[in-house]
Amino acid sequence: MTDELLVTRAQLGERAALAQLVARWRMPVWTYVRRMLDAERADDVAQEVWLAVVRGLPRLREPGRFAPWLFTIARRSVTDRLRGEYALVEETSAFGDLVGEAGAEDPAEALVDRAALVSVLADLPLLEREILVLFYLEDLPVEECADICQIPAGTVKSRLSRARRLLRGHLKEKGYRP
Incomplete structure (x- = not known):
């Protein structure tokens, strides 16, 4: 079954279709996020991505473009997390080592x-x-x-x-x- 069909079915309220989408894309999303962040933050951000997907899926107008839409959400989630952490580092010097831990x-x-x-x-x-x-x-x-x-x-x-x-x-x- 194609992503486009699964998205359409999920938009119509079919939970099994959403579960199939998540099962199909869970590891690619986590892998992408993990390669951008460390393992601890990757788990949290991946969950944020799926929450945003569930909330935004009804508004996805082009179901055939699910993968780019999904990775755009993942990219924004990673960027938001990094932006928040960088702001925290700038505000408090006590967390100065936080930036160095990102590549650990x-x-x-x-x-x-x-x-x-x-x-x-x-x-x-x-x-x-x-x-x-x-x-x-x-x-x-x-x-x-x-x-x-x-x-x-x-x-x-x-x-x-x-x-x-x-x-x-x-x-x-x-x-x-x-």
Whole structure:
């Protein structure tokens, strides 16, 4: 069953269709949020995303564009969380280490082969990290990345280019060879 059909059925009040949408998209959303934030914050933000989806689904006019709409909500939720934390850091110097914790690895991830990549991704600037995650890890086309980030497709391409260059440089610094 397509996302478009599931969205339409969910909009008509069918709870099973909403449950199928959540089951289908729960992990991709959590993975996206996790790659943008640490594990503790990812759980909270992912729940906020699904709450916003449930509230906003009746107003979604183009059910066929569910995935970009969903990732736009996820992006806004991540941005809101980071913006709130950065404001808190600026207001009180007691939380000065909070920004540094955003890129901290989970002990469990240190055992995974991709731990180095996760670490390097966390070191990238937020805009470049976001584009890499959406394009390569979520397999979204340039046009959908542009919709989600609310930027032109050309800007997505230039950020991808810059992100690849930064990623390559960070991997070289850590001893990986292309």
